[in-house]
Amino acid sequence: MLKVRELKSNVWELTLDGVLEKGDIETMERELTPALKGDGPLGLIVRAEGWKDITADAMVEDAKFEFGMLAQWSKIAKMALVTDLQAFAAVMKWIDPILPMIDMKAFAASDVAAAEAFASDLPVRQAAASGSGVNLLSDGKDGVLAYEIDGRITADDVDKLLAPLEAHMKGDEKINLLVRFKHYDGFDPAILIDGSVMGSKIKAITHLGRYAVVGAPKWMAAMVSTVGAMMPFEMQMFDASEDAAAWAWVRGA
Numbered sequence: 001m002l003k004v005r006e007l008k009s010n011v012w013e014l015t016l017d018g019v020l021e022k023g024d025i026e027t028m029e030r031e032l033t034p035a036l037k038g039d040g041p042l043g044l045i046v047r048a049e050g051w052k053d054i055t056a057d058a059m060v061e062d063a064k065f066e067f068g069m070l071a072q073w074s075k076i077a078k079m080a081l082v083t084d085l086q087a088f089a090a091v092m093k094w095i096d097p098i099l100p101m102i103d104m105k106a107f108a109a110s111d112v113a114a115a116e117a118f119a120s121d122l123p124v125r126q127a128a129a130s131g132s133g134v135n136l137l138s139d140g141k142d143g144v145l146a147y148e149i150d151g152r153i154t155a156d157d158v159d160k161l162l163a164p165l166e167a168h169m170k171g172d173e174k175i176n177l178l179v180r181f182k183h184y185d186g187f188d189p190a191i192l193i194d195g196s197v198m199g200s201k202i203k204a205i206t207h208l209g210r211y212a213v214v215g216a217p218k219w220m221a222a223m224v225s226t227v228g229a230m231m232p233f234e235m236q237m238f239d240a241s242e243d244a245a246a247w248a249w250v251r252g253a
Contacts, residue, residue, distance in 0.1 A: 004031040011043040011120050016051035025061040040075030043119035048083040049109045073102070077122050080115035081106045133157040137180070139164050144250055146178040165207075174209040176250045180243065181215040208233040212250040215240030 002024035003015040012035060014028065035042060054062075066073075079102050081088060088106070107115040134157040137146035145164055168175040211233055213221070221237050238246040 002028055004028055006035075007045070007116065008120065010035070010041065010122060011045070011116075013045040013047060013116075015047045018050060018052050020051070020054040020058045022055065022057045022061045025058050025065060029061075029065045036072040036075060041077035041122045042075050043078040043080075043122050044076050045080045045082065045115055045119045047112070047115075048081065048085070048088055051083075076102050078102070078119045079104045080119040082109060082112055082115050083107075084109045134160050136160065136164060137178070140168050140175050142251075144176045144178055144247075146180070146250075148180045148182055149184055150182040151184075168207060173207060175207055176210040176212075176252070177208055178212040178214065178246060178250045180246075181213075181217070181220075181240075184217055184220070206232065210250050210252070211235045212238060212246040214238045214243055214246045 001017045002020055003017075004027060005013050005015075007013050012032065081104070083106065105115075105118055107118070133149070133151045133153050135148045135150060137148055138144050145168065147161060165175070165177075208231075211231075213235070216237065236246075236249060238249075
């Protein structure tokens with residue numbers, strides 16, 4: 001069984017008890033979707049003191065829901081897990097680096113009040129972005145292709161990103177890339193299942209020389225720094241105040 005309730009504005013509590021079935025996940029989806037599609041940040045408390053198991057069809061339904069709402073999970077700023085089972089707390093420690101945008105913490109069953117206080121201590125809501133999503137700053141003719149992210153990234157924005165890049169993906173030609181974040185307001189999840197987009201991104205990796213990321217959100221910077229170590233090109237993160245240094249580095253100065 002699963003119960004969902006809003007403790008206060010933008011703070012939600014999920015109580016897991018016994019064996020979770022598909023209908024329980026559908027209840028969670030019905031209750032949480034409006035909140036996830038609304039304005040963040042959100043706090044989430046997962047009370048798993050009485051959780052025993054989950055059926056196979058419930059796991060499938062949960063995966064569909066979580067993947068379908070992937071672009072919205074960054075709105076969850078705080079997540080508290082209440083359980084005395086060490087295995088659940090260990091899983092949270094494993095997931096935490098994968099979702100650095102969410103501040104996660106495990107609490108014992110006797111610390112419910114502390115869990116509620118933690119999940120309710122939300123950061124100040126940022127003003128909505130008024131930008132157009134993606135703006136081209138430099139078309140690559142001088143060896144640097146540069147974009148500014150300002151708003152929500154849509155499928156059309158991806159086309160704007162890839163078109164100039166594909167012009168440089170010929171033979172062994174290399175291009176340096178700079179992406180500056182003015183305000184990031186998420187992305188359209190349909191982008192993730194567009195095969196042509198993913199194919200173009202994979203192809204582009206082999207044509208990058210240097211990649212500078214300026215002013216990214218902290219959670220994104222942490223993720224990019226981890227992934228960057230595995231990429232076949234040089235990648236460096238810069239604070240928003242280091243714009244000039246980023247341009248100098250990406251130009252090889």
